[in-house]
Amino acid sequence: MIVLWYKLADYVLPFDLARYIFIKNALLAVLLVTPIFGVLGTMVVSNRMVFFTEVLGHSALTGIAIGILCGIHDPTLPMITIAVVLAVLVNIMKGMTRASMDTVLGVFLAFMIALGITILSRHGGFVKFTTYLIGDILAVTPQQIAWIAALFVIVLIYWCFAGNALILTSVSGSLARSRRIRTFLVETSFTILLAVVVMVAIRLVGILIINSLLVLPAAASRNIARSVGAYTGLSIAISMISGTTGLFASYYWGTASGATIVLFAVGCYAISALTDRIRRKSFT
Amino acid sequence: MDDKLCRHCCIKISDLTVRFGNKPVLDNVSLHIHCGEVVAVVGPNGAGKTTLLRTILGEFPYRGAMESRIGGVEGRKPRIGYVPQRLHLDLDSPINVADLVVLAISKRPVWLGVTRRLSEEARRVLSVFSAGYLAKKRIGELSGGELQRVLLAIAMTAEPELLLLDEPGSGVDIQGLSLFYQLVRSLREQHDISVIIVTHDLAGISTYVDRIILLNHSVVAEGEPGKVLSNEKILHTFGPSLWNISALPTLTSLKGEL
Numbered sequence: 001m002i003v004l005w006y007k008l009a010d011y012v013l014p015f016d017l018a019r020y021i022f023i024k025n026a027l028l029a030v031l032l033v034t035p036i037f038g039v040l041g042t043m044v045v046s047n048r049m050v051f052f053t054e055v056l057g058h059s060a061l062t063g064i065a066i067g068i069l070c071g072i073h074d075p076t077l078p079m080i081t082i083a084v085v086l087a088v089l090v091n092i093m094k095g096m097t098r099a100s101m102d103t104v105l106g107v108f109l110a111f112m113i114a115l116g117i118t119i120l121s122r123h124g125g126f127v128k129f130t131t132y133l134i135g136d137i138l139a140v141t142p143q144q145i146a147w148i149a150a151l152f153v154i155v156l157i158y159w160c161f162a163g164n165a166l167i168l169t170s171v172s173g174s175l176a177r178s179r180r181i182r183t184f185l186v187e188t189s190f191t192i193l194l195a196v197v198v199m200v201a202i203r204l205v206g207i208l209i210i211n212s213l214l215v216l217p218a219a220a221s222r223n224i225a226r227s228v229g230a231y232t233g234l235s236i237a238i239s240m241i242s243g244t245t246g247l248f249a250s251y252y253w254g255t256a257s258g259a260t261i262v263l264f265a266v267g268c269y270a271i272s273a274l275t276d277r278i279r280r281k282s283f284t
Numbered sequence: 285m286d287d288k289l290c291r292h293c294c295i296k297i298s299d300l301t302v303r304f305g306n307k308p309v310l311d312n313v314s315l316h317i318h319c320g321e322v323v324a325v326v327g328p329n330g331a332g333k334t335t336l337l338r339t340i341l342g343e344f345p346y347r348g349a350m351e352s353r354i355g356g357v358e359g360r361k362p363r364i365g366y367v368p369q370r371l372h373l374d375l376d377s378p379i380n381v382a383d384l385v386v387l388a389i390s391k392r393p394v395w396l397g398v399t400r401r402l403s404e405e406a407r408r409v410l411s412v413f414s415a416g417y418l419a420k421k422r423i424g425e426l427s428g429g430e431l432q433r434v435l436l437a438i439a440m441t442a443e444p445e446l447l448l449l450d451e452p453g454s455g456v457d458i459q460g461l462s463l464f465y466q467l468v469r470s471l472r473e474q475h476d477i478s479v480i481i482v483t484h485d486l487a488g489i490s491t492y493v494d495r496i497i498l499l500n501h502s503v504v505a506e507g508e509p510g511k512v513l514s515n516e517k518i519l520h521t522f523g524p525s526l527w528n529i530s531a532l533p534t535l536t537s538l539k540g541e542l
Binding site: 039042046159160163164167168170171172173174175177178179221222223225226227228229230231232233 | 338341342343364365366368370371372373376377378379380382383384387388391393394395396397398420422423435438439442448
């Protein structure tokens, strides 16, 4: 499979980039991961879960730390476990408390970061974990790409079957329940999927900015779109465009890819916000 | 009305108690909604009106019994159409009216875009409630009355036997509201449905319903609108000027006078 992609990339990419296998890997990873983010982001923004996903991203620190305590070489599994537990916990608490989740999430954020750093910084060893903070798309392995491809398929199937239920639940939980939608199941499965995606992608873009990638394309799309279809489509498009342009730009500028991609996404957001303003002015 | 020929749903609620923590929000509520009846549940803010609806929807655990009979068949749960009080949407949410209708009438993923056929179907569903022209508007752009009509159209797509309306009056002007209530009454004549309307607007609802139930955690009084409205003690204590005071005295003592 991946050999096929290498051949294809030879035709698509300019010569100086096509020389490097790692660029081809990175591009494939970006092309797979950005549409996932574009789709999931629409629901994160609509459901006002931006702060939640921020906490989710930072829980990776605790996941890595616990992996090391347990002597596990590849921290992906403990990271996913911690994130899924956190996601389910927050979802249950959301149903129980009538108060705002804002403060509760703030406490979780502090706890996850502090616990992670405390464990990882034993014997002054935190420096070797900084790659997790910034991420490294160029170091992506074919095995990781296979994981991302699998997630791509899972998210696509999930969105086909549960997408409508998710949207109706976000519009009104009671209305959804009156149509026999099991809203708790729908919301919990979504947050679990979100947790897994974020943890798998965190190697590529880093803890510090993963949330921006999730939120910005959908937020930009929201400024322009007037229907669910346009919202999703534009979000995917903006995510993929800022992903690929950011990746190439980071190669030429010699900068961190994740951050560069986010800058392009911020650019898209700024343009969409301006478009929205101009359109509103011309209406009134 | 002859029960055997009647396809209507009737629902009997006995000694319904719902607690949030230690506080009983509904305390031994007993109601009987007859076949094809339009009933208003009226009470001050925080009286447990919405909780009653959501308990009927099956959202909260309760003590007591809820029995239903549909078309003479005991025990089957009624199909419920529900019109929520408000939606959890930001004003700029990128979801339009047609999207919302299609979510209700089709299994096709809405995020893939709405096909021409589904779009026409949505328009048809909406036009029954004179809301066809709203199809391409975003939900956040609708007025209170327009939103109520859209939500009613969506509730009716479930082909409900029992229709629950939660505070349809909030954010709707008086003219729009009387139009809306007339629409609900005409539904009762065209379809086999019973209707429960929750509201705190005692005066506004009275000409459109068969029966009024006054609720303040428990059933305070019930009866035909004329009787309830002509009872001065009820009007005095439950009257519009006092509506927003939630700490109303219980009116159990008045029950016998109706």
